[in-house]
Amino acid sequence: MIQITGLTKAYRRRRPPALLDLTFDARPGAVTALLGAEGAGKTTAVRLMVELERGQGVTLFGGRTYRELRRPEREVGVLLAAGAAGHPGQQALTHLRMLAAAVGVPARRADELLEQTRLATVADHRLRSFSPGMNRRLALAGALLGSPATLLLDAPTEGLSPRTAEWFHSFLRSFAVAGGTVLVTTRVPEEAAALADRVITLDQGRLTADQPVTEFRRARLRSEVAVRGPQMARLADLLVAQGVEVRPDGTAGIAVSGIARTEIGELAYRHGILLHELADRVVDQPVPHPTLPAASGRSGQVQLQVQPQAQGPEQPRGRRHARPSATETAALGEHLAVERPPGEHPHPPTPEQRGPVPESAHADLVPAAPARPESRESVDHLDRTDRFDRSDHPASARPALGPDHLSE
Incomplete structure (x- = not known):
């Protein structure tokens, strides 16, 4: 189990923090997705969890911080953002066996993981010839060498083909079903809905939602049908007459909500309307921007900006108590x-003090x-x-x- 409490990171003073008071739990037997757009603070959160960056807050893996783990590679498997899995001139098997020796596991564990990640056929190939998907699977094999019970992955499917991404999803779901804890970051809402059991939404470094996947799909995703063809204006009039929501989608298409794809096809056929495209899709509804909380109580980074009261002309620095020239x-x-x-005092005198000045x-x-x-x-x-x-x-x-x- 991963317990994250009050993670906060500010790179520059007088600038909004990159991460502000992030608090949530990732439970065993489930996949937890940390969702956010680029720059939302996902990678910063992962690096703070494994103490690669200094910040505020604490992350516990089974009740201990990452630094307190005696053999962290045997308890937490970490896969950071995309990059080369190893030296380009090394063979895949040689690279993995070298990592196995560093972790302290038998060399046969490297052979098992090459089979498990479908890289056994290219075990003698050099890493410079690997595709991005093969590099990512080799990095995953390296994270699994110590047989950890927790996986922490930063954007593991970014830039991969749909086939490789689907393989990653299946592997991570199987790992969670076996009792493991999986925390994965992504910036694609559709991927979070397809992969995770629970979705944590980040926006501008702040947690905006912590939802089960069913609630996330209902609140953030919407199903619609994309329709394209030369007679979209006529089809749109027919759909609006039936009380269906229709909006323009490009120059020669419409997006339809509230009706099944088969019903749209039948309606177009009955009225002799030619269609070039008729497909279901899921669209993301924008997340509302969060408001800055008044106080955190844990991170210590939240400070209210108090507007200064109007004052007179500012005195030059260093002459506050100097005699005027x-x-x-x-x-x-x-x-x-x-x-x-002439003779009038700047402050009105009291009755006892009235008289010529x-x-x-x-x-x-x-x-x-x-x-x-x-x-x-x-x-x-x-x-x-x-x-x-x-x-x-x-x-x-x-x-x-x-x-x-x-x-x-």
Whole structure:
């Protein structure tokens, strides 16, 4: 039995996690399918289960983690994503016997598995000549060398011919019937419905459904009939008149739901409608996108994003407690003089404090006076500058000058 609890993996900070709080069980005697589109997190989940990647959460195989298993190859058979089964220059039998020696099983076990996976006739062929289906069957034989009770397979039938995929389905179902535990990933809903006893649906790294296969077929799959021919408009009118659901399917075809394929053929024959195609098929209904849970309680990766409250202009970093410069103070003084009548305090006074506000209350808003010049030329220069500033700026736009400033 495989127990998965709170598997979480985030590759980058401030990005959505690749896998978020995945929790489910894969029971003995049944095939469990982990279904999801490309990028849903299936391969990441498998790699976390066998601790090939670091993340959060725990996976137990018979009550122990993969690292705690004394001989993991004898308890869990792992088949990862598609790739070469071994060195291209090796023979299949040599490759499998080498793996048997590493696992610690007799060499005859390699011969038995070549027979079981239908590779005995090509045992002396080099791996470079193997087709993708033969490579995958050889990888499966390597995973079975230790006679494990659990199989963990990542997309074992992806890219294979329908005949080879059907062989894999039959083999995995037989393994489960014998009491084994099978967990397989796939991105094809029809394959999950045909192979598994239970379907776990992933979408964007989050578990969206955990269903028995009968409920999965009813909720996610829909049977319809594909019809093609030169007179589809006429046939569609006849079907709609009978209360059948009809939708366009390509340029010269329709998809019909709610009626058997034989009834459509008989209706077309009675009205003299020529058909080029009449076939049953199963279509997948899109899975709804999940919402981010408020908290996980196990993974520790779920965090709510709180919108910051509106604040004033952000202060420059490193100057939060610094004294404002003369330029900033002068600008603030001009703003207060324009927005408010002179002498008015920015905060309304209490009744006890009402009365005239002295001009010195704003003295701290006036820029500091320049240092006393050491020569007469500097004094004349400052006097000319002051007259220039007074002529360019009206009195209402200049801050009130306190007596301390005038005295200097």
